[in-house]
Amino acid sequence: MPIPPTGSKQLARMLPLAVIAVTGAALVAAYAYAAGWLSPDRLTPVLIIDNFHADFGQHPGFRRNHAKGMCVAGYFEGNGLGTPYSSAAVFDKVRTPVIGRFAVPGGNPAVADTAGPVRSLALQFTQSNGEQWRTGMNNTPVFIVNTPQGFYDNLQASRPVPGTGKPDPTRLPAFFAAHPESSAFRLWVKGHPPTSSFANTRFYSINAFELVDGKGVHHLARWSVLPEANAAPLSPAAASDPNALQDELAERLRAGPQRWHLQLQLAKPGDPGNDATIAWPDDRQVIDAGVLTLESTVAQDDGPCRDINFDPTVLPRGIQVSNDPLLAARSGAYARSYNLRTGEQAALHATPGASR
Template sequence: MKSRSRASAPRCMPCRLAAIGAAVVALAGTFAYAAGWLTPSRLTTYRIVDQFQANNGPHPGYRRNHAKGLCVEGYFNSNGNAASVSRAQVFAPGRTAIIGRFAIPGGNPSAADASVPVRSFALLFKQRDGEQWRTAMNSTPVFAVRTPEQFYQQLVAAQPDPQTGKPDPAKLKAFYAANPATRPFQEWVKTHPASSRLANATYYSINAFRFIDAGGHEHAVRWSVEPDMPYAPVDPQEKNDPDFLSKQLGEQLQRGSVRWHLIVTLANASDPTNDATLQWPADRQRIDAGTIVIERTSGQADGACRDVNFDPTVLPDGIKPSDDPLLAARSAAYAVSYQRRTREEALHGAPATRQP
C-alpha cells in the first residue's frame, strides 16, 4: 500500500496544479466580472467612481466624493438607554473613543463651503472589545435616489458641460422628471437652508439598519445626531469665506467641546427599510442613546481620519445592514475610492491641504 501511495502522488500532482489553476482563473473571473471587463454594459462600482472623477476632475490622493474635509476626535458617552435594542458594546454605559470627519459633498477638495447645501459627518466608534462601528451621515434625512442605478444616472446628468463648466439644466430636469422619487429630497433642501455651522446641524444615517438585542431580536432603526447648539441658517456674509465652516469649528473648540445627542429611531412594521428616499413618520419611538463629544480637530492630510474608510457596513456585533440596496453600493464605492487615493499617496505622497 505504501509503494502504491508513493507512486500515485506524482500522477496526482498535475491534477492538483490544474485545480489550483482553475481556482485562480475563477477568482480572476470574479474580479473581472465585478469590474465590468466581461460585461461592459453592466453598471459597476468602477463606473460609478469613474463618473465621480469625470464630474469633478482629477484630484490625486483625495476621496472621490466628500473630498474636502476635516478630521475630528472625541468620544461617545453612552447612557445605556439603547442597550435594550442593541447588544453592541458601544451602547453599554460608558465612554467609547471616536474618530470623525466633517465634509461637504463633491470631489473637489478646493470647493467653497457654501457651494453645496449639505454637510456630512462620518464617525468611527472604537469599542473596547476591538470591534468598530463606522457611520457616514448627511445633514438631510433622505437621499435623492433609492437605487445605485438611479444614483449613477444622476451623476451622468450632473456631469459639467465642457463649454460652460456647469451641469446642463435640461439634462438634470429630464432626470428629475423621470425619477419622481427624488422629490422628497428636493423639497427638503428647498425648505431647509444650510446650517451656519458644522456644530449646529443635525446629521442622519439616512439608510436603515438592524439592531440585534441581547435576546437575538432584531429592530429596524435609523439614527441621527442632534446638536446642543441651536440651528441657524448661513449668513450671506459667511459665504464670502470659502473655508468658513472649518474655521468656525476650530474657533468653537478653542472655547470648549461641541456636542450632539445620538438619537435612535425605531421603525414600525409597516415602515420601509429599503428606500432611503422616504422618511418614517415623526411619531416613531426615539431613544436618546447618549452624547457625542468632539474635543479637537486636525487637517485631513495628516489627521486621525486620513486613512479611515468610513464604510457604513463596518459594524460591530449587535448592528447589521438592512435590505437597503444603497448600502452595498456605498460600501463598494468607498472601497474603490480608498484604494485609488491610497495608491496615489503611496506613489506621489499625501496631498497638501489649505484648511486650518
C-alpha cells in the same frame, strides 16, 4: 517507496482538493462578477468613480467624493438605553473613542464650504473589544435616489458642460422627471436653509440598518445625531467665505467641546428599510442612546481621519446592514476611492520634495 493510492482511497484523498478548487473558483467568479469582469455593461464601483472624475476632475490623493473636509476627534458616552435593541458594546454605559470627519460633497477639494446645501459627518467608533462602527451621515434625512443606478444617472445629469462649468440645463430636469423619488429630497432642501455651522447641524444615517439585541431579535432602525448647539441661519458674509464652516468649527472647538445626542429611530412593521428616499413618520419611537462629544479638529492632510475608509458597512456585532441596495454600492465605491487615493498618497510621499 510508498505505494500510490488507488480506487476509493485515491478519490478520498482528492476530494478535499477538489472542494478547495471549486470553492476558490467560486470566490474568483464572485469577485469577477462584483468587479464587472463578467458583465462589462454592469454598473460597477469603477464606473461610479470614473463618473466622479468626469464631473469633478482628478485630484490625486483626495477622496473622490467629499474631497474637502476636516478631521475631528472625541468620544461617545453610551447611557445604556440602546442595549435592549442592540448588543453592540458602544451602547453600554461606556466611553468609546471616536475619530470623525466633517465634509461637503463633490470631488473638488477646493470647493467652497457653502457651495451647496448638503454637508456630511463620518464617524468611526472603536470599541474596547477592537470592533469598529463606521457611519457616514448627511444633513438631509432622505437621499436623492434609492438605487445605485439612480445615483449614477444623477452623476451624469450633473456633469458640467465644457466651457460653462455648469450642468446642461436640460439634463437635470430630465433626471428629476425620470426619478420622481427625488422629490422628497428636493422639498426638504427647499424648506431647510443651511445652518451657520457644522456644530448646529443635525446629521442622519439616511440608510436603514438592523439592530440586533442579545436574544438575536432584529430591530430595523435609522439614526441621527442631534446637536445641543442652537440652530442659526448662515449669514451672507459666511456664505461668501470659501472656508466658513471649517474656520467656524475650529474656533468653536478652541472655546470648548461640541455635543450631539445619538438618536435611534425604530421602524414599525411596513416601514421600508430598502428605500432611502422615504422618511419614516415622526411618531416612530426614538431612543436617545448617548452623547457624542467632539473636542478637537485637525487638517485632513495629516489628521487621524485621513487614512480611514468610512465604509458604512463596517459594523460591530449588534448592528447589521439592511436590504437597502445603496449600502453595497457605497461600500464598493468607497473601497475604490480609498485604494486610489492611498496609492496616490504613497506615490506622492515617495517623491522627494513633493507636497499636496
